[in-house]
Amino acid sequence: MGKVMATVPIRDTSHKHYLPSKFYPLNIFPRHISGSGSVVSMSIVPLLYECMLRTPFMNLEDVMLTGLCATTQMGLQLTDNPLFMAKKPSVNPDYVCFYKKSAFVHGLTSTEIDDMWLRISDDHNCDTFYFSIVQSMSAFSNMIRGIFRLIIKEI
Secondary structure, eight states: OEEEEOOOOBOOTTSTTBOOTTTOOSSSOOOEEEEEEEOOOGGGHHHHHHHHHHSOOOSOHHIIIIIIIIIIITOOOOOBOTTEESSOOSSSTTOHHHHHTOSEEOSOOHHHHHHHHHHHHSOOOOOSHHHHHHHHHHHHHHHHHHHHHHHHHHO
């Protein structure tokens, strides 16, 4: 369980997530969970370990572990959980309720984490109409960005 991703290999050698085609020749990854954070049943950990030992190396451990092993070879079902956020929200990214109601948010600096920890420790009422609107706007904004990324990739 975590943030389920459907991504493609990055072939740009200057990118930090560059993946040579010799490590993975296909142009799309199997669905996988973002390596930023996840929940895994202890009963499958030994099976995942065994699978990793027999799977060809890839420098993207989240794709290798939860994509190539868990879904492709073991046939496990991934659970997308909206409480796991792969990045800061695009609308009002400093709004404390996003962080208070999330299990995990990726992409914050250590200073931002410290600051947000102090802020969420205060008493905030996050069950408000305002939070619902901001959350919906952020989800819509992310959906539109995803569509434009697909369109640009096709061009």
